[in-house]
Amino acid sequence: MIKSNSEKREKIDWLFKQLFKFTGFATIALLGGIFLMLIYNSISFFANVSPIDFFTGSQWDPGSATSKYSIIPLLASTGLVAIGSMLIAVPLGIFTAAFLSELAPKKLQTFLKPVIEMLAAIPSVAIGFLGIVLVGPGIAKIFGIENGLNALNGSVLLAVMALPTIITISEDAINAVPKSHREASFALGANKWETMFQVTLPAALPGLIAAVLLGLGRALGETMTVLMATGNASVLPEGFLDSIRTITATIAIEMGEVPYQTTHYYALFAIAAVLFMITLLINFLGEYFANRLRKFHA
Amino acid sequence: MKWCFAGLLLLFVSCSNDEKSIKIKGSDTEVNLAVVVAESFHIHKPEISVSISGGGSGLGIASLLNGTADIANSSRRIKEEEMQLFQKKGIRIDSFVFAQDAIAFVISDELPIDSISIQHLSAILKGSYRNWKALTGIDKPINIYGRQSNSGTYDFVKEILGIEFTPYAKQMNGNAQILEAIKADHSGIGYVGSGYVTKDSGNGLKVLSIYSDNHPHAVSPLNREMIAAGKYYFQRPLFQYYKSSSFLKIKPFLDFEKTKEGQLIIQSSGYYPIL
Structure with missing residues (x-):
């Protein structure tokens, strides 16, 4: 009786081990599969268009008679709107996190945290809509321009979307700084602010960098919001008040009507591959810094 | 069973x-x-x-x-x-x-023109004209509000004029968004299905009549008889x-x-x- 029971347990153990192993590998296989598919289709593209044109030209206009496939305006747009969003979201996010973990009373903290996390639950379409009816016209009024569908609009909206990621991870990083650091600082006569800016935040730095990078990854990959709010003019932007068209928006707009197995179709995979590599790199960096924080405190 | x-x-x-x-x-x-x-x-x-x-x-x-x-x-x-x-x-x-269906070209009613020729329209959409000065005397940049390239309307306008749109043209999600943008932007020009302007006339918008060398009389896309007779250029x-x-x-x-x-x-x- 006892023996059969333990046998049964071992069997179940084994079964679950295999199951979890399978799910783990399935995720990796999925990632690998997507990567290979992007690369495979990109190769078909580069068989028709030289990579030099792709990375040096200045126009993306596949529909025209003289099809022009240059990723530069799209890449510049994506970069501009993502950097803009980080300029807004990073100070806001890190200071909010510092406030939450260092200064806020317990009651406020337990209220604020779920509210901030709820921000992540707003669908991107809704945020894009806000960009059209609220933020865009507001920007147009403030800067005295005719239309607010530009990179700045996209940056503000993406900042809102990246905030929950940045705040949650930053707060964890700041909380993970051992209490003894702060106590030592206080004992040396430093006040609350000196302790925060010169001891706690620097100690949490790897975690803060990870938070920013993961937030940046979120901003780079966002599609619907930028598609709705940035005007989608595929020219090289000259500033934050120009209309832009990101890589994600280009794929979303053009994939629906592109004839299959044509250069244009492969071109969309090629720009997707470039975006994928950028976000992959940023996520790797983010993970690297997050791990450093863990080791540092272990 | x-x-x-x-x-x-x-x-x-x-x-x-x-x-x-x-x-x-x-x-x-x-x-x-x-x-x-x-x-x-x-x-x-x-x-x-x-x-x-x-x-x-x-x-x-x-x-x-x-x-x-x-x-x-x-x-x-x-x-x-x-x-x-x-x-x-x-x-x-x-x-x-x-x-x-007729495609209407819409501008703000603050611009002092009521009609436009096919040649001028092509020049605007191609990006050869980037300022309203030559057409209206008002020194304002031209902002183009068009549809996204997967729209049939986008293809139709492009093909009937035989042009490529300037990359500076903004690509909006739909007819309603174009009208909203032009209401706010006094230097904008855009194109929408005529169904959207009959419901929306007034409100600071103006529908342009179109003329060409063959049809020197400007025809409005809201003119039923002319469209029935096939006289409007963008139908x-x-x-x-x-x-x-x-x-x-x-x-x-x-x-x-x-x-x-x-x-x-x-x-x-x-x-x-x-x-």
């Missing part, structure tokens, strides 16, 4: 229904109009059910080819490649033009393609579209009936 019978029964019922149901697929431009027409059609002929879905002209024609639709709505003429596919399968198709027929073999099945619906009531619905939806 019990459920098997129920399933079979459902199958039979749906099969028998097939004879009395008309499936329409295709153009997103036409889908709203087709739904309104079908609703009043259903009141007259409740025994025939009509189902309508969008997805684009190309999808509609593909569905007609593989038999999942009885009528394909198309805001463009069928392409040569598509015609060959039908011939390869030995399917004969016919077309019916049930309404006409296009809205097609319905169907298999010749299933003509009898769909005839009641096409007949209804030709009635006075059907034509009235088309008119009140902002399109132009075929006289």
